[in-house]
Amino acid sequence: DSGVTQTPKHLITATGQRVTLRCSPRSGDLSVYWYQQSLDQGLQFLIHYYNGEERAKGNILERFSAQQFPDLHSELNLSSLELGDSALYFCASSVELAENTGELFFGEGSRLTVL
Amino acid sequence: GQNIDQPTEMTATEGAIVQINCTYQTSGFNGLFWYQQHAGEAPTFLSYNVLDGLEEKGRFSSFLSRSKGYSYLLLKELQMKDSASYLCAIHGNNRLAFGKGNQVVVIP
Numbered sequence: 001d002s003g004v005t006q007t008p009k010h011l012i013t014a015t016g017q018r019v020t021l022r023c024s025p026r027s028g029d030l031s032v033y034w035y036q037q038s039l040d041q042g043l044q045f046l047i048h049y050y051n052g053e054e055r056a057k058g059n060i061l062e063r064f065s066a067q068q069f070p071d072l073h074s075e076l077n078l079s080s081l082e083l084g085d086s087a088l089y090f091c092a093s094s095v096e097l098a099e100n101t102g103e104l105f106f107g108e109g110s111r112l113t114v115l
Numbered sequence: 116g117q118n119i120d121q122p123t124e125m126t127a128t129e130g131a132i133v134q135i136n137c138t139y140q141t142s143g144f145n146g147l148f149w150y151q152q153h154a155g156e157a158p159t160f161l162s163y164n165v166l167d168g169l170e171e172k173g174r175f176s177s178f179l180s181r182s183k184g185y186s187y188l189l190l191k192e193l194q195m196k197d198s199a200s201y202l203c204a205i206h207g208n209n210r211l212a213f214g215k216g217n218q219v220v221v222i223p
Contacts, residue, residue, distance in 0.1 A: 056209035
């Protein structure tokens with residue numbers, strides 16, 4: 001158990017719909033990262049938050065948005081869903097000291113299926 | 116940005132040694148990570164290199180050459196449970212960018 005909690009574990013929805021994925025980082029971790037992993041693909045970096053502020057954005061679609069709340073949990077919102085959005089979405093957290101990050105601890109992921 | 120290249124798949128025998136290479140280009144570098152990922156599961160941390168040289172951790176060792184943009188992960192005394200994807204990741208520019216991973220299949 002990494003200490004990172006993601007909900008829901010599985011989600012099936014239809015094209016055009018909107019979903020919210022939730023992540024609770026490990027106790028004490030200020031950084032949250034979101035990744036998308038499609039079938040047989042690598043982990044694609046979406047976005048990084050540190051203590052409530054956006055730090056870096058990857059190839060995140062405009063239909064996707066995220067935020068980190070004062071209690072440090074984070075949500076990834078996916079809207080106008082398309083078939084190609086079906087993937088495993090991982091959240092990871094870490095302690096960050098200056099420019100160095102500790103190892104990232106990954107949650108078990110949220111598997112999204114868009115029909 | 117970051118560009119990370121890893122070979123896609125290799126097969127090795129139980130008990131053998133396997134080396135997984137990673138080459139990268141990046142505009143910002145704070146360190147290189149290796150992660151293991153079994154299919155459908157979360158990646159788990161294996162090793163971290165920030166300075167040139169070899170880091171040893173039990174059956175796993177990782178090497179880094181920053182001037183060459185090159186790293187390798189060495190897996191010794193392979194076990195069946197080592198069948199997994201091995202991901203090289205670069206930390207820089209406020210992100211951890213992963214390569215596509217190298218699938219290692221361990222056979223008896």
